[in-house]
Each structure stands twice: as C-alpha cells, then as structure tokens.
Amino acid sequence: MDPHLLRTYVTVARLASFSEAARELGYTQSAVSQHIAALEADLGLPLLTRRPVAPTPAGHRLLEHAGALLLRLDAARADLGRFAAAPRTTLTVAASPLALHPRTLAALPATGVTLRGLPREQVPEAVATGEADAGLVDGIAAPSDPLRLPDVAPLASTGVAEEPLAVVLPASHPLAGRTGLRLDDLVDARWLDAPAAGVPLDQLRAVHAGPAGRGFRTALRYEGTDTRTLAALSAAGHGLALLPLPVAAGVPGATAVPLVAPRLVHRTELLLPGNGRTEPTGNARPGRTEPGGNGEPAGTGESAGNGEPAGPAAEFARRLQS
Numbered sequence: 001m002d003p004h005l006l007r008t009y010v011t012v013a014r015l016a017s018f019s020e021a022a023r024e025l026g027y028t029q030s031a032v033s034q035h036i037a038a039l040e041a042d043l044g045l046p047l048l049t050r051r052p053v054a055p056t057p058a059g060h061r062l063l064e065h066a067g068a069l070l071l072r073l074d075a076a077r078a079d080l081g082r083f084a085a086a087p088r089t090t091l092t093v094a095a096s097p098l099a100l101h102p103r104t105l106a107a108l109p110a111t112g113v114t115l116r117g118l119p120r121e122q123v124p125e126a127v128a129t130g131e132a133d134a135g136l137v138d139g140i141a142a143p144s145d146p147l148r149l150p151d152v153a154p155l156a157s158t159g160v161a162e163e164p165l166a167v168v169l170p171a172s173h174p175l176a177g178r179t180g181l182r183l184d185d186l187v188d189a190r191w192l193d194a195p196a197a198g199v200p201l202d203q204l205r206a207v208h209a210g211p212a213g214r215g216f217r218t219a220l221r222y223e224g225t226d227t228r229t230l231a232a233l234s235a236a237g238h239g240l241a242l243l244p245l246p247v248a249a250g251v252p253g254a255t256a257v258p259l260v261a262p263r264l265v266h267r268t269e270l271l272l273p274g275n276g277r278t279e280p281t282g283n284a285r286p287g288r289t290e291p292g293g294n295g296e297p298a299g300t301g302e303s304a305g306n307g308e309p310a311g312p313a314a315e316f317a318r319r320l321q322s
Helices: 002-013 018-025 030-044 055-083 103-107 122-127 201-208 225-233 312-321
Strands: 049-052 053-055 089-096 112-118 134-141 155-170 190-193 217-220 241-244 254-261 265-273
Touching: 002 018, 002 030, 002 049, 002 053, 002 055, 018 030, 030 312, 055 122, 055 265, 089 122, 089 312, 103 155, 103 312, 112 201, 122 134, 122 155, 122 265, 134 201, 134 312, 155 225, 155 312, 190 225, 225 241, 225 254, 265 312
Parallel strands: 089 112, 089 134, 190 217
Antiparallel strands: 049 053, 134 265, 155 241, 155 254, 155 265
16 A cells, blocks of 8 residues: 555545645645545545545545554654764654643753643654654553553653642532542542543543443533643632642642542653653652663663664753653
C-alpha cells in the first residue's frame, strides 16, 4: 500500500472534497482522483462514494488503520533523521497542561525554549514525529506505576513527579467537611468533563472498574486547557473535578478533599526519542536507566550522530532527574 496514496485518501475523507484535498496537498484535482483510483485498484474495493464524497464501509475500516500507519511512518522518518541531524541549540517541549508544574518548569533552560501546550494524547505523537524534542505528559496511576501511553513509536519515558490527587468541590458541598473521599462514594455525583484540563472521566471509569458506561455523569463539558477555569467551574457548583492536590488547593470558594481510595497519584513523565520505560523507584521523582544498565539516564547522550537526544534536550532531562 503506497503511503502517498493513503495520505491522499485520508485527506479527501477528512475534507469530504477532492478539490479541497488537492488544495491542501498541493496537487491538481486530477492527481488526487488518480491517487484514489490507484488505491482502490490496489485494494480491489471502492473506498469513497463520489456524490457526496464519503467513505464506503470499507473506506471507514481503512481509516481505522490509516492514522496509526501514517503516524508510524512519520515517526520512523523523524527517528532516522536524528542520526544525520546537527546538534540542536534550541529546545521544543510539548506538554499537557497538568504536566506543567513548578518542578518541570524550573528545569527548562533559560533561553532558546519553545513550550507547546497540547492535549495529553498528542504529546507522544509530537515527540515521535519530531515536532517536539521532548514531551511532558501526565495521567493517573498507582504509586510508582508507569503511565499507559499509546504505542506510537520507540520513546524513552522517565517518571519525574508524583503528586496526591484531590476532589475539588464547592465549599458548601455536603462532602466538603470530609478528610478524605473514596471514588466509590462519587460514582453518582455530577462531574465536570474536561479531558484536556483535568483527569478525563473515562480514566475515572476505567480505574473504578464498574459496569461499562456507568457513573461519573457529565454535568458540564469544558474543552479548554486552563486548569484555573476548571477549578473555578467546580467552585461555582457546575460539577466535581479531580486534580493534583497542589493545583486544587487554595481555589477561592472551593474545597479540595484528598482522594484516599483507590490509591492513585497524579504522575508526570518525560518523553524523549529512543527506547525504554521508567523503572519504578518508589519516590516522588522516579527515574530510569538505559536497558543496558550503564547507570546513565536514558536518552541523554551527547553524540548528535547516534540518534539520541543531545544538547538542550539532554540537559533538560538531567535537570529533571537531578
């Protein structure tokens, strides 16, 4: 399957237009039509209806594969390109909003940094495809357990911080006087669904392990990335939110009650191009070493010719693990 043809197909399907796809890709409309015809001939199936332009059932199934295939190809190209790349003098970091806290921000170099806020699921993709030199991603996990990250490419993941979690609720809420809350007690509560700014409700449902689709009802959906707005919405009574305790504490009009069961923490990990996974260390600043066991932090080699991060990315990693 020719990836150029596949990329054209994905673009046509997304835009529902041959002419718009041609404009975006820089091809003629005739060339786009030829690409689609060639892909359909290769697979022996119609992939698009023409009027209107829409995927056929087979086309929908191909789209389920196409995103991962194209991402992996882009990641491979970026990974191999690092072997020939000159040493970097600047640093681009992709980060999910809750991964930006005093520890990670203090580790950034003083100059030459571009910080890109992204939804957490896009951070590994940005590092894999070379759009970012490093990534900071967050999520909830059992203490010292690594995050479950999408398998987009070989990435080295290092745990850099773990924080307790707290439920944010209005100061007048009946549960505001508790010293701790169990997730079981909150299944039927009204929640804020803020997948980019807070802990996604799908994660709460997953760790609760209740019946599929049960509990953690959405009262209001917030599609922004500002955690302060999320906390203010909770203080105003629009629904509960789960946030790291340092973020949740001190919100005007709200109370932050620690989550005591199940035992979960808010974890932040550093992502760099390469192989490997964080080894739990049992403290708030977990680290890892290379699989070969040489005792050096993963992905911090200074040689620009070995495909591993060097320069500002390596320095950033060292500062985070110190």
